[in-house]
Amino acid sequence: MDDKFMLMIPGPTPVPESVLLAQAKHLIGHRSGEFSEIMAEVTAGLKWLHQTKNDVLMLTASGTGAMEAGIINVLSVGDRVLVGSNGKFGDRWVKVCKAFGLNVDVIEAEWGKPLNPDDFKAKLEADTDKTIKAVLVTHSETSTGVLNDLKTIADHAHAHGEALVLVDAVTSLGACSVPVDGWGLDVVASGSQKGYMIPPGLGFVAMSDRAWQAYETSNIPKFYFDLGPYRKSGAKNTTPFTPPVSLFFALQVALKMMQDEGLDNIFSRHAKLQTATRAAMKGLNLPLFAADEVASPAVTAVMPQGVEAEKIRSIMRKQYDIALAGGQDHLKGQIFRVGHLGFVGNRDILTAVASLEATLAQLGANGFTPGAGLAAAQAVLSA
Amino acid sequence: MDDKFMLMIPGPTPVPESVLLAQAKHLIGHRSGEFSEIMAEVTAGLKWLHQTKNDVLMLTASGTGAMEAGIINVLSVGDRVLVGSNGKFGDRWVKVCKAFGLNVDVIEAEWGKPLNPDDFKAKLEADTDKTIKAVLVTHSETSTGVLNDLKTIADHAHAHGEALVLVDAVTSLGACSVPVDGWGLDVVASGSQKGYMIPPGLGFVAMSDRAWQAYETSNIPKFYFDLGPYRKSGAKNTTPFTPPVSLFFALQVALKMMQDEGLDNIFSRHAKLQTATRAAMKGLNLPLFAADEVASPAVTAVMPQGVEAEKIRSIMRKQYDIALAGGQDHLKGQIFRVGHLGFVGNRDILTAVASLEATLAQLGANGFTPGAGLAAAQAVLSA
Structure with a gap:
């Protein structure tokens, strides 16, 4: 039967009627005061959801675009990174890192099994020269249904002292607690068609102060995904490029629902x-x-x-x-x-x-x- | 009055009711046969609108993202490019080219005046060593309301023989004829919130055979905007990353309206x-x-x-x-x-x-x- 589909897939996830209908509103200009009001409200909601006081930026991109943006804004060509891979998305971040000239050290686990935090610990402890600039972890590996032990891995990175913690939280954010500040996560990427309960098209990147420090010296070429202008515009509740306005309408309603719950x-x-x-x-x-x-x-x-x-x-x-x-x-x-x-x-x-x-x-x-x-x-x- | 706004701005443009409501449909999986059917239909519609037999790819990105994708997929670090600039968007493409290490030769005209095709001709004719790899032109300069003489500039590039023609058609496509094949345009970028009559969130890039040849040797690092996978997936009516499904619903309706007109x-x-x-x-x-x-x-x-x-x-x-x-x-x-x-x-x-x-x-x-x-x-x- 047409229009009878029920989605029980890990994204796009079902969208509430009020959110669907919010998208059907007539558009407004993205340089208007009305849009800035919406942006201020959703920014506050995103910080609440990420349990952070720092920036959460919004990109017109899929979750992969958001994760790429996180990577290329805090790292530099040749940087050594530890990338956990126990599924399709871990594999993808390995490919992204290689595409941008990073020196990738892959920590693997069998698909269906979790990453072993001790593997990270061993590499990080052995790195007395502090050559490891970042650890990349897929929190919830969507391809296998495994939740990796992000907190413990992040703790090992903190003990190392130098390595930033970059997280794919695409299917964990909004499903389980991802206390960005509490766990000291530096870059947290996610996409709108998951826990957010809105259609795909928006990507999110939370950035810590340490991430912004690393941004200052990052030399990977970028323009559309250069997060500096997003931060600067975001402070004025606007965006460097045209945002997907109808998805902002949707996000406004969905975040309100989440806050009510x-x-x-x-x-x-x-x-x-x-x-x-x-x-x-x-x-x-x-x-x-x-x-x-x-x-x-x-x-x-x-x-x-x-x-x-x-x-x-x-x-x-x-x-x-x-x-x-x-x-x-x-x-x-x-x-x-x-x-x-x-x-x-x-x-x-x-x-x-x-x-x-x-x-x-x-x-x-x-x-x-x-x-x-x-x-x-x-x-x-x-x- | 709330909800009374009438948009007379050059984007987001007004969206027809049937298109607005199409977005309010429940989502479908983007790896489903149903989605592929929609993608096949809109791909055909996009080729019709672009007057091309070649690829028109769809990205989850704004028009700026689409233009960046076009640039970084057909050029290599150090390539000399002629960039026309007579407004904010011409200026932006200069910045994008510089951000990715291109050797930029700016051809300027006063804001409100058109680019002079003879300026391009002179540079192209003087370039007997064929160091110029591309010419970038903003067809309709949204910031000033000037339509540049794209056809004549493209003709000069063709006489040069080596330079590709990269076009920002963001506010010309769907407003006046942009015969992509007829004028020999190699890369044509646009965004959904303009002539397409749908909300922002989708970017489009048309690529000629010559553009795909240049893609083979392009060395600018990229992953999310690497157009190769979009072409490969597109041939099977799917996408490399999650597409903005609700905007595809909207595009399907809007392109049908355009074809009817x-x-x-x-x-x-x-x-x-x-x-x-x-x-x-x-x-x-x-x-x-x-x-x-x-x-x-x-x-x-x-x-x-x-x-x-x-x-x-x-x-x-x-x-x-x-x-x-x-x-x-x-x-x-x-x-x-x-x-x-x-x-x-x-x-x-x-x-x-x-x-x-x-x-x-x-x-x-x-x-x-x-x-x-x-x-x-x-x-x-x-x-």
């Missing part, structure tokens, strides 16, 4: 959705790709046995109008991923699990009891 | 709006900043005498709910600019002129006859 409630809601989703998969004997202790609050990856992931996705899409995400790169066809990030409630999880049970039955999957997934999810949600 | 009708409508606006200003004895022969079809700049431009803008905004643009940089306070680009009809010009007459009367402006502006505009529009 409150950070703690947002995080505990996501934790509950995550637990319920995982309980359901266990109840259905579907193997989870990441262990409980390292699971992302945004997305749950499942590696079905004896039944094809892509067949599950296809039936879910065609017969139940639910979009699940597939695996990426070498995990294509191996896993499916359930997004439970942003504007997602208890009902959505039950809907997805009920449809998944019907799908498994249709595919003749063995080893599961119809109703067992739902029962497990219900137990979590009603607790 | 037809290119010739779009261009003649803009020519009429331009002529009517200019006739009105002449009727009111308000000096036009650019001469008729070089006037932009997108925006008309007016330099009032004896009455302050900012006072006119302020009354127009507060009492008539019409947003006009001001002057930029050294023209701040010296001029006002009337946008007549995109979703603008005859009625809008009359509305603006009628309100302007009332504003001039209120300000006690001398040397104008109330009704003379309207009469002149009406004569053009009813002809």
Whole structure:
């Protein structure tokens, strides 16, 4: 059925009706006082969400653009960087760093496993000459559903003293606590189509004082992504280049909704959705790709046995109008991923699990009891 | 009054209701077949609008981002480029080129005057060693309302044989004919909030075969703006990074509207709006900043005498709910600019002129006859 789709993917995430409609407002000039008022309000909201007193800048770009901007504004050609990689997005930051001439030291972990903070510690402690200028960490690895131990890795970087902490918080921000100031994170990048509950098109970069100090000596060429002018314009509640005005309307409404819900409630809601989703998969004997202790609050990856992931996705899409995400790169066809990030409630999880049970039955999957997934999810949600 | 604003600025331009509402649709996954169908349709529409058989790529970026992408994908560090500058945007491309280590030869003209094609010709003819790798031209200089003679400058570049033609068509595309293939333009950049009649957030870059040849040897570092992956993904109707899905919904509707109207009708409508606006200003004895022969079809700049431009803008905004643009940089306070680009009809010009007459009367402006502006505009529009 047209227009019946339900998004259970890790982005774009579902967008509330009031946010959708905010985009349909007639535009205003981006050099007007009215726009500056909106920008002041959303800037305050972004600082609240990032738990920071420092700058959070807004770019017309995807999350990748925001992360690239963070990297090229605080580093210089030839700088040594430690990049954690345990999934598609960690891999991407390795590529970005190499594209801009950085000296990349990759710290890998198997896809589905977390980065080991001790690997960072060892490299950082061995670096007595302080050649490591930054540590890059993907907080929630969207491709695998793993939440890396960002705080511990950041602590190791702080013990090193020189290395900045650059974070891809694309699917963690708005799903679990990312206390930017509290954890001493220097550059935190994110994108609008995730926890923000608005459509894609805006990228965000939080910058610490240390990041701005590094900016002063950064020699990587840049113009559109030069964050200096964004900071300078931002101080006057304006932008160096034309901003996506309709997405600002959307962001204004969404941040207000988030503030009404409150950070703690947002995080505990996501934790509950995550637990319920995982309980359901266990109840259905579907193997989870990441262990409980390292699971992302945004997305749950499942590696079905004896039944094809892509067949599950296809039936879910065609017969139940639910979009699940597939695996990426070498995990294509191996896993499916359930997004439970942003504007997602208890009902959505039950809907997805009920449809998944019907799908498994249709595919003749063995080893599961119809109703067992739902029962497990219900137990979590009603607790 | 809230929500009563009428935009008569050169961007963001007014957005049709059907386009506004298209943005309010629930999102779909950008890796879905449904999204690819939309992308195929808008790609075809973009080629139609650009009058090209070659690639037109879509970036999540403002027009400045699109222009930067064009520059850094076809040039290499140290390349000599001729950059035309007769306004704020020409100035900006000089800055972008310098930021990326190009050897910039600026060809200037006074703001409000057009670039002289003979200046390009002289430099290109003198360059027997073929050191000039590109010529950059702002087709419609939004800051002054001047339309540069792009075709003649492009012809000179073709006679040179080596220099690529890079064009900022941000406020010319969709307002007057920009025959990308017909004029042999190699890189043509534009932004969504102009002739496209949709909100800001999408940038477009058309690339010729010669541009793709130059891409092969370009050594300027890039990742997010590396157009190779956009081309490769685009061939499969997908994108390398998350696209602004709601703006694609908007673009789909807007391009359909444009195709229904037809290119010739779009261009003649803009020519009429331009002529009517200019006739009105002449009727009111308000000096036009650019001469008729070089006037932009997108925006008309007016330099009032004896009455302050900012006072006119302020009354127009507060009492008539019409947003006009001001002057930029050294023209701040010296001029006002009337946008007549995109979703603008005859009625809008009359509305603006009628309100302007009332504003001039209120300000006690001398040397104008109330009704003379309207009469002149009406004569053009009813002809």
